[in-house]
Amino acid sequence: MPNPWMPQALKADLGDHAPCDPNFPAKAIAHITADRKATAEAPLDLVPFANLESFFAGSGRERAPHILWDPFTGVFAQFFPAPSRSKALFDADGGTRTNRAGAVVIQIESLFFPHCRVNGVVFARLVDTPCMGWSELHTWISSWGVPDVWPMGRPKSLSHNTCPADKWRAEGGWYAHAHVPENDHVDPGSWPAFVSRPTGPSAVHQFEPFPGASFFQVGRKSPVIEAMHGRLVTEDCDRYTSSARPDVWGAGDVRSYTAWQQKLGFEGSAADGVPGRFSWDRLEVPNV
Incomplete structure (x- = not known):
């Protein structure tokens, strides 16, 4: 279902x-x-x-x-x-x-x-x-x-x-x-075209799946974190103070991910810099 x-x-x-x-x-x-x-x-x-x-x-x-x-x-x-x-x-x-x-x-x-x-x-x-x-x-x-x-x-x-x-x-x-019958509205005025959905081998996931919030611990080293770093920079959420060790989770990642959560509309404690599934999926980190 x-x-x-x-x-x-x-x-x-x-x-x-x-x-x-x-x-x-x-x-x-x-x-x-x-x-x-x-x-x-x-x-x-x-x-x-x-x-x-x-x-x-x-x-x-x-x-x-x-x-x-x-x-x-x-x-x-x-x-x-x-x-x-x-x-x-x-x-x-x-x-x-x-x-x-x-x-x-x-x-x-x-x-x-x-x-x-x-x-x-x-x-x-x-x-x-x-x-x-x-x-x-x-x-x-x-x-x-x-x-x-x-x-x-x-x-x-x-x-x-x-x-x-x-x-x-x-x-x-x-x-x-x-x-719609019984309705007198005139919207939406336009709507995007349907998206073709590939099937078979070409339909494999091209983005890194959410690894879970517990993955993001201080000192964690992974190519996933480096790929995330690159996407945050691309999304103009770069709050890093150094370009060294981009594959290691640290304070710069927390600041930058907070900026990404805020860009998505999260506020307060919901923008804590720790990736969640929703914000991670929206970031579209390339599969590594």
Whole structure:
């Protein structure tokens, strides 16, 4: 059975699980948070990921999706397991039960609004962002049997285009929020293309698996630590005071890894400089 929880996501389980309807085919629903109204003439800064995570875990829990995705950093938070319904779609009484109309109905809110500004750069469409983490997200959703098709067409503009009821009942795949019956939204406006997934010998892991937190002890010498060192430097998280002994775990590694955790949005004790599985997977340390 596929993993109900996306391995790369921060688990923020809201409880209140409820089954989906297996009489309908598996679906994924693409949203954007659209939490600010900006224009090309008046762009606005992107809302911090932590703000939206707190919203869906708190006062916005009745509108929470399965996945909150930051396409600028590749960070995810997950609020419901895949087989449960989530609550990001309007669902009229006695209607289609939109949040449940599929063997799974996995809903993704991408942290994005048109003309958002990140590090001084303005992004008009979701597909203009780095779309970091999309490959992992797509792979996990595909593992739940959601086919790589857009029955209503891949979204290309912010426009409303409701799916006919018979098509919605009969066809699985990816739907824009703008396509869902009973809903009047126009998002997401665009969405990244599907990622091809190699099979066979060419599909071997190219990244170093997480060795466990206990691996990172003062004085530990390993080519894994040297490869990690290189990635931290590449990610502009270089807080080393010396280039000597890059394969030995020490204080410079702790400082640099803390910078990496902070770049991913971790704060306080969660950015302690000790690698965890989530942050390690996001670093993509080359296999040695």
